[in-house]
Amino acid sequence: MREYILKRVLISFAILFFVSILIFVLGRVLPGDPVQAALVASRMGPLSDEVIADVRAQFGLDRPLHIQYILWVSSFVQGDWGVSIASGERVLDMFMHRLPVTLELFFGSVIWAFIIGLPLGIVSALRRNSWLDVTVTTGAILGVSIPVFWEGIVMIYLFAVLTHIFPPSGYVPLSESVTGNLLSVAMPTFVMGTHGAGLFSRYVRSSLLEVLGQDFIRTAYAKGLPRKTVILTHAMKPAMIPVVTVVGLTWGYVVAGAFIVEYMFAIPGLGRMGVNAIFANDFPVIQATLVMVAVNILVVNLLVDLLYAYLDPRVRVQR
Amino acid sequence: MALVRHRVAFAGLVILLGLIVMAAFAPVLAPYDPNEQDLYQVLQGPSRQHLLGTDDVGRDLLSRVIYGSRVTLAMGILSTLFAAVIGILAGLVAGYKGGIWDAVIMRITDTFMCMPALVLALVIVAALGPGMKSVVISITVLAWTGFARITRGQVMIVRELPYVEAAHALGASGYRIMFRHLLPNVMAPLIVTATISVGMNIMLESAVSFLGIGVQQPTPSWGNELRIGYSYLEIVPLFSIAPGLMITLAVLAFNFLGDGLRDALDPRLRGEEKAGS
Amino acid sequence: MLLEVRNLSTHFETDGRIVKAVDDISYCLDTGETLGVVGESGCGKTVSALSLLRLIKDPPGRIVQGEIMFEGKDLLALSEEEIRAVRGNRIAMIFQEPMTSLNPVHTIGFQVMEPLMIHKGLSRSDAMRECIELLKTVQIPDADIRARAYPHQFSGGMRQRVMIAMGLACAPRLIIADEPTTALDVTIQAELLELMKRLTVVKGTALIIITHNLGVVARYADKVMVMYAGRIVEKADTRDLFRAPGHPYTRALLESVPRLDQDLKVKLRPIEGQPPDLAMLPSGCAFHPRCPQCMDRCRHEAPALKNVAERHEVACWIHD
Ligand SMILES: Nc1ncnc2c1ncn2[C@@H]1O[C@H](COP(=O)(O)OP(=O)(O)OP(=O)(O)O)[C@@H](O)[C@H]1O
Ligand SMILES: [Mg+2]
Numbered sequence: 047m048r049e050y051i052l053k054r055v056l057i058s059f060a061i062l063f064f065v066s067i068l069i070f071v072l073g074r075v076l077p078g079d080p081v082q083a084a085l086v087a088s089r090m091g092p093l094s095d096e097v098i099a100d101v102r103a104q105f106g107l108d109r110p111l112h113i114q115y116i117l118w119v120s121s122f123v124q125g126d127w128g129v130s131i132a133s134g135e136r137v138l139d140m141f142m143h144r145l146p147v148t149l150e151l152f153f154g155s156v157i158w159a160f161i162i163g164l165p166l167g168i169v170s171a172l173r174r175n176s177w178l179d180v181t182v183t184t185g186a187i188l189g190v191s192i193p194v195f196w197e198g199i200v201m202i203y204l205f206a207v208l209t210h211i212f213p214p215s216g217y218v219p220l221s222e223s224v225t226g227n228l229l230s231v232a233m234p235t236f237v238m239g240t241h242g243a244g245l246f247s248r249y250v251r252s253s254l255l256e257v258l259g260q261d262f263i264r265t266a267y268a269k270g271l272p273r274k275t276v277i278l279t280h281a282m283k284p285a286m287i288p289v290v291t292v293v294g295l296t297w298g299y300v301v302a303g304a305f306i307v308e309y310m311f312a313i314p315g316l317g318r319m320g321v322n323a324i325f326a327n328d329f330p331v332i333q334a335t336l337v338m339v340a341v342n343i344l345v346v347n348l349l350v351d352l353l354y355a356y357l358d359p360r361v362r363v364q365r
Numbered sequence: 366m367a368l369v370r371h372r373v374a375f376a377g378l379v380i381l382l383g384l385i386v387m388a389a390f391a392p393v394l395a396p397y398d399p400n401e402q403d404l405y406q407v408l409q410g411p412s413r414q415h416l417l418g419t420d421d422v423g424r425d426l427l428s429r430v431i432y433g434s435r436v437t438l439a440m441g442i443l444s445t446l447f448a449a450v451i452g453i454l455a456g457l458v459a460g461y462k463g464g465i466w467d468a469v470i471m472r473i474t475d476t477f478m479c480m481p482a483l484v485l486a487l488v489i490v491a492a493l494g495p496g497m498k499s500v501v502i503s504i505t506v507l508a509w510t511g512f513a514r515i516t517r518g519q520v521m522i523v524r525e526l527p528y529v530e531a532a533h534a535l536g537a538s539g540y541r542i543m544f545r546h547l548l549p550n551v552m553a554p555l556i557v558t559a560t561i562s563v564g565m566n567i568m569l570e571s572a573v574s575f576l577g578i579g580v581q582q583p584t585p586s587w588g589n590e591l592r593i594g595y596s597y598l599e600i601v602p603l604f605s606i607a608p609g610l611m612i613t614l615a616v617l618a619f620n621f622l623g624d625g626l627r628d629a630l631d632p633r634l635r636g637e638e639k640a641g642s
Numbered sequence: 643m644l645l646e647v648r649n650l651s652t653h654f655e656t657d658g659r660i661v662k663a664v665d666d667i668s669y670c671l672d673t674g675e676t677l678g679v680v681g682e683s684g685c686g687k688t689v690s691a692l693s694l695l696r697l698i699k700d701p702p703g704r705i706v707q708g709e710i711m712f713e714g715k716d717l718l719a720l721s722e723e724e725i726r727a728v729r730g731n732r733i734a735m736i737f738q739e740p741m742t743s744l745n746p747v748h749t750i751g752f753q754v755m756e757p758l759m760i761h762k763g764l765s766r767s768d769a770m771r772e773c774i775e776l777l778k779t780v781q782i783p784d785a786d787i788r789a790r791a792y793p794h795q796f797s798g799g800m801r802q803r804v805m806i807a808m809g810l811a812c813a814p815r816l817i818i819a820d821e822p823t824t825a826l827d828v829t830i831q832a833e834l835l836e837l838m839k840r841l842t843v844v845k846g847t848a849l850i851i852i853t854h855n856l857g858v859v860a861r862y863a864d865k866v867m868v869m870y871a872g873r874i875v876e877k878a879d880t881r882d883l884f885r886a887p888g889h890p891y892t893r894a895l896l897e898s899v900p901r902l903d904q905d906l907k908v909k910l911r912p913i914e915g916q917p918p919d920l921a922m923l924p925s926g927c928a929f930h931p932r933c934p935q936c937m938d939r940c941r942h943e944a945p946a947l948k949n950v951a952e953r954h955e956v957a958c959w960i961h962d
Contacts, residue, residue: 061475061476061479064472064473064475064476065476065479065480067476068476068477068480072488072489072492184373187373187617187620187621187624188617190620191564191613191616191617191620192613192616192617193568193571193572193609193612193613193616194572195571195572195575195591195609196591196606196609196610196612196613199591199595199598199605199606199609200606200609202598203598203602203606207598207599207602260742261737261739261742261743262742262743262744262745262746264692264697264737264743265737265743265744265745265805265808266745266756267697267729268695268697268729268730268734268735268737269729269730269756269757269760269808270726270727270728270729270730270731270757270760270761271726271730271756271760272726275760279748280745280748283747283748284745284746284747287747298481298482299481301481301484302481302482302483302484305483305484305487306483306572306575306576309576310595320484320487321487321576324487324488324491324578325491325577325578327491327492332488335484336480336484336485336488339480339481339484340479340480343479343480343481344479347479358747359746359747359792359794360746360792360794363791363792363794363795
């Protein structure tokens with residue numbers, strides 16, 4: 047187990063290394079010189095080449111590429127994420143400020159995905175081939191196919207414009223009002239969690255069906271256990287263990303969803319910050335956003351793998 | 366379940382054909398010129414003249430949705446084709462050459478895997494400047510990895526097969542072997558990937574356009590219609606809901622079809638529930 | 643009589659075809675007796691055993707007729723709850739596949755304790771104590787430690803021992819052992835049978851041993867039942883069956899396996915042809931296309947079981 051953890055952590059670091067190179071390269075090859083952008087943004091007017099060269103040197107941009115890369119990584123690790131071109135704020139501060147909002151959305155969307163996908167997947171497996179099963183399986187494809195932005199629009203129209211159940215947009219911090227907060231995140235998190243709900247129900251269904259076909263289920267019945275016990279203690283546990291990996295599979299959608307959903311619902315989180323930075327060509331912010339997205343996805347996938355290994359005795363307990 | 370599956374795949378096919386007909390016969394089907402403005406009739410609800418109503422500059426929405434199918438489908442399919450070509454080539458090289466080629470190509474795909482496509486697409490499109498070309502380029506850059514992985518995996522299996530080794534022994538050149546012998550074996554999973562990929566790419570294009578940095582007005586695409594319509598959601602809901610529905614239908618159609626194809630081409634046995642009371 | 647099966651038939655319906663996996667079989671078994679059930683793969687041995695406990699999944703399977711009198715009650719007439727009280731308690735089944743018949747995510751101890759807790763109402767700690775005793779009886783070393791282990795930490799033979807412990811847990815009156823055919827090697831198999839026989843003899847437990855191996859039958863069974871295509875073709879005391887096999891199929895079976903009491907020069911003859919498709923049985927006697935003594939009558943009329951000697955029944959026209 048220890049060896050396994052170590053290996054997974056190392057792999058994650060290796061991938062992170064490649065990602066950092068990709069982001070670094072992206073910053074150099076894509077048109078739009080960060081210095082130029084910075085100078086334009088600071089409205090200093092047309093500048094002589096000397097001044098520009100000066101500023102470049104200040105940013106370390108006249109150094110060889112690999113040195114630039116090392117400088118960038120080391121300052122990033124030390125918490126120096128640069129300064130936003132658009133607002134002049136320190137990027138790390140901007141990030142920390144918005145992090146709780148986005149974490150709440152992540153958390154909420156996973157909860158939605160679970161509470162919708164899990165029970166539907168279970169009933170659909172237990173009532174195999176019934177109309178319910180067919181509805182759930184078809185609905186699951188709809189769930190993974192529906193674009194977040196359209197789902198968001200339909201939700202806003204139905205529950206904010208037509209019925210006024212939820213506010214159409216905006217975010218109420220938890221510290222201000224608990225109900226207000228929950229109402230303001232209900233729709234956005236639902237939209238972000240739909241993909242996961244669809245995936246969950248599909249995986250739960252097929253995993254449970256597979257387990258129900260195993261020999262040990264027959265053994266459990268032969269012991270005289272009632273169907274309920276067989277399903278709850280003998281089928282559920284082995285069926286649910288692989289399902290935790292779905293969190294990893296859907297995580298990319300959840301993260302991407304945050305960008306669109308925060309933009310649509312005017313929620314002051316990291317996604318909105320990222321989209322605005324992209325609109326404004328605010329390179330330091332874009333760069334930090336990309337790095338943190340990658341770190342986030344890698345960490346979540348690592349945790350999922352470890353959780354899976356922990357839950358499955360075949361991995362956890364060695365021979 | 367097999368029947369249901371096939372019915373679902375069939376539904377996907379039917380929707381898809383509908384969309385293709387819509388795109389192909391847009392000039393015939395559309396009641397108006399999609400770019401004809403009528404400033405006396407802006408933001409109208411559905412009526413006899415304008416079945417879906419009009420947009421903010423008085424253009425007929427139905428016509429714009431119909432013409433939008435051209436742009437959206439073309440971009441989805443085009444970027445998939447580019448991505449498939451690049452991905453298959455990369456996968457063949459990685460799987461067949463192995464060694465450093467394999468390592469480099471696979472690390473690149475790993476790298477892309479831990480970035481959501483949408484986020485990277487936004488960054489790339491924004492940097493290249495808005496427009497159809499940048500959208501296609503960025504999606505292609507992101508979508509090839511899936512094809513590469515599958516091709517590589519299959520190549521690794523197939524190249525060990527006796528007849529491939531025999532061809533090698535007979536002195537056939539490496540690339541000839543690749544194309545002659547290996548490619549046919551990877552066709553089935555690639556077709557499934559491509560089908561699902563078109564749906565994903567349509568979703569990506571729409572999202573980028575929805576955020577305003579993809580396809581630009583006045584060219585109609587479902588994504589950018591949705592963007593403008595969203596501002597008028599309270600006045601003319603159809604303005605955003607109709608193009609969004611089209612995007613969803615298109616993505617669904619490709620996913621349904623891909624799912625059905627997967628089942629048809631790669632039938633995995635699903636377990637039966639054992640002994641029950 | 644402990645168990646009396648009368649006219650039991652179990653059919654499966656798949657893709658509109660009806661497979662008569664068990665077709666009108668009758669037999670009985672007394673306390674302490676051991677019955678061997680033999681026949682080629684797919685002849686309905688497992689299905690007939692599962693039918694006793696009503697463990698046939700419906701659909702596709704269904705017990706279409708018959709009576710199963712066990713301790714004076716017809717198992718087929720019991721309510722769901724009543725049959726559950728029989729399963730694992732009065733009748734235990736030890737399954738064929740030791741590798742897959744144990745739940746991979748629960749400890750061995752938990753799985754052995756389960757029948758004790760539900761049938762005997764033992765508390766967790768009492769059940770654990772009992773479970774460790776059981777694991778000791780089936781000769782699992784370090785039973786108290788091993789009880790906390792998971793199935794994947796056990797070898798196939800050890801898992802089969804666990805299955806036996808589980809079967810013995812509630813001291814059932816009847817144990818059905820569906821013999822592992824491919825999973826275990828022969829010596830381990832013999833060891834396990836020996837163990838099981840020893841443990842059941844002292845308690846007077848009846849045993850049904852399902853096997854391909856006539857050697858096993860000769861050694862452990864008091865009586866034998868030979869099945870072919872879902873039917874019983876011969877039923878006899880073990881000694882009589884080996885001394886005077888009445889059915890050509892039984893004889894073919896005997897000739898196809900090596901026997902210790904036989905001269906090595908005697909050539910083994912595998913049974914020619916394939917067992918029939920149970921959904922499309924040949925007319926007349928199901929064995930006739932493979933039968934060396936096939937007569938005209940065999941092609942048209944199916945023979946019924948008939949006494950050829952005392953307590954020796956054969957279903958074949960040659961005895962007519
Ligand atoms: N779930 C099922 N669905 C359809 N047919 C089945 C099912 N289970 C068993 N059968 C049929 O019943 C017949 C008898 O199967 P059974 O498992 O009893 O054979 P067996 O004698 O135990 O063989 P083996 O020695 O290989 O274990 C088989 O031919 C099979 O086709
Ligand atoms: Mg069997």
